[in-house]
Amino acid sequence: MSPSFLAPSTPSFAAGVSPPYTAIVEFRRRLLRTLEAMQPVLEEAGVLVVGSEVPNLIEPNAAATLVVSQDVDLAIPVQRLAAVKARLPEVQGLHPSVEEPSVWIPDASDLIEVNFIGMDSTLKDPLEAHVLEDDELPLLVFGALSLVRPGTPVRVEGLTIPVPRLAGLLVEKLLTDRGGEKGDRDLLVALALLVLAREEDLAEIDETYVALVPELRHTICSNLAILSLMESRPGMPDPGPHRARIAALLRRLEGVKEAPG
């Protein structure tokens, strides 16, 4: 792998017309302040920040140059729901939405929305989706999050932020449903993760990929091909300079063989 793809030499994901520097700084500040407010929840074992904010957080010094959404997703292990609920009263500055209690809304504009989703590592089907009923914190449980494993926490500005290992999150993003703005954003987040992937991450991607059913492997390769041909967008990662890397990952995955037996 070319060292040029590694994080220390990657000052920013975004190519072309990037958001103004002040906007990036402001968004980073709001993201970190939100995670600071959520520290009681983040301290619970197994809770992870997932979704499009992860590339922002694993950039050097959590630079948050990739502005793809205005909320942050927290994955709650369903087995830890009671413990997480016990910590919610400690959260200051956000409150649950009346219409949808799994979404917490900031009391002021210096924070961003928090979206609680369910994660169940015992699920066998990454396509499964169901609701875990709860009066206080109902969770939409996504089977694809069963591919995610805890990684090394990000430590920035006195915060400890639990994030997933890169490989599982990248595969989860590549299982996104194509089409639409959400699908495109997920693929660009996958690109941001791929840019940061090291050889050990790629080996883990191989392992995760080969364990999937053929239909999902096809989805991953199909989405990589779509990503390769996507046009650049202001403030988003530009697939253009990374097309060779995407092609190499495609060939690598297509060459991965299941272990005999």
Added chain:
Amino acid sequence: MRESLEKRVRAARSRAAIRAWEYRQRNHAKGMWHRLRRLLADASAAYALTEPAARELLAEGYPPDPVGERMEPPKILLWATAERLGSIIEKHPIPVRLGADFLTARYVALVRFDDETATSTRNSDGATPQTTL
């Protein structure tokens, strides 16, 4: 169950059903778009050729890719090296994308990322590994 979450579950299940349908279609006509995208994902550059230029390359042993042959009307898509294409005058670069330029061209030469200087006649069915991550 809360209606908002229930709607999202229904949407997720609907998308899963569509994905399964697309997978079953992958070797049929509906799978053509995936095959074209997969082909282009390996290409660092694409050139629209004139028919004589394409015939010249075919005669030299650069084979047409099966993906183009299965289109209707058939399209000649072939892999060539940048070195070889450099000496062909009757060509013009087109975006590596499923756009109008690519779709309307009858004869297209593609350059693989790793074949920008090397010699190769592989097509999309070839299995020879190239740059690896």
